[in-house]
Amino acid sequence: MMTAFARTIILYFLIMIGLRLMGKRQIGELEPSELVLTMMISDLATVPMQDFGIPLLAGVIPILTLLSLSMLMSQLSLWNLRFRELVCGTPAVLIRHGVIQQQTMRENRYTLDELLEELRSQGVSCVEDVKYAILENSGQLSVLPWSRQQPPTAAQLHLEVEDDVTLPTVLINDGRILHKNLAACGHDRAWLETQLHQQLLSSPKEVFLLTLDEQGRVSCVKKEHHP
Template sequence: MATAFLRTVILYFFITAGLRLMGKRQIGELEPSELVLTMMLSDLAAVPMQDFGIPLLSGIIPILTLLSLSMLLSQSSLYSLRIRRLLCGSPTVLIDHGKLRQDAMRKNRFTIDELLEELRGQGICDIKDVKYAILENSGQLSVLPWPQTQPPSSDDLGVKAADSISLPVVLVNDGRLISRNLELCEKTMDWLKKQVRRQGLKDYRDIFLLTLDGGGNINCIPKENSK
């Protein structure tokens, strides 16, 4: 039992570290080569976890080989357009200036139902409202509507919009104080205690989430039944 647990833990962290080298992607955003790599790694890891007669090293070496090959191909694709096109493919335009490219859809086995579903998911009901629809290498559909169908921006209306967007900094996360973020915001514990009292709470441990943005705006969400 202990052997199975130890082998599983080692392989888990080994594969996790390797997949982290692939970057932050969701399964639906994986390139074909990355998806194949993920499936092969799962199969290779399952064998030494279940069969104790196989040395653990015999499972790690193929996994390490695949990860090294993936890293080599990824690095090569940065310098060679041919390798990049071979591994990742090329984006395909399905709608060009409002006209449906049926040959491109047939080539990519993309049905009209799938296209309409993707358009509805982006708030578009009519193909004529789309200037370009591009099927990306990841399988996602990028939709670019005609300019006249898009909502007017502040520049179109001649209104000068203030740049008030700033990323909020988390100061308290589920009752835990993030001291480093408090220092980055140049705030003290006394300041935090005052904010806690203003929310009608006794201690920051009663706060589920407390954030502070660059404009000094505070968002405080108490824990349920903490008041």
């Protein structure tokens, strides 16, 4: 029992580290090579988890080999453009100037139903309203409508708009003080205690979320007390 537990924990963290090295991507955003790697690693990990007669290294070594190969291919893709195109492919323009590129769709085995579904999901009902529709390497469809189909911006309307978009920094997360973020904002524990006092709070444990934006504004969300 303990052997199964230990083997599972080791393989779990090994796979988590490997996927973390691949970057922060969702399954639908994986390149073909990354998706194949993920599927192969999952298959390799299940065998030593279930069959105790197989040495743990028989699963660990292939997984480490695949991860090393993936990192090598990623590095080669950064160095060589042709290798990147070979491994990852190139984006394909399915709609150009409101006209469906039928040959390109056939080459990518992309059906008309799939194209119309993707357009509808992005709020586009008419092909002529699209200037470019690009099938990305991840399989997602990027839709770029004509300028006349897009909402006007403040710059196009010649309006002077104050840029009040700020990036808040989390200082307290579910009752826990993030000291690194607090120091990065140029404040200390005494300043934080003052902010809590202004919110009529006596302890950080009473705070669910507390943030500080670039304008110096503090936002506090108190914890809910359930009966």
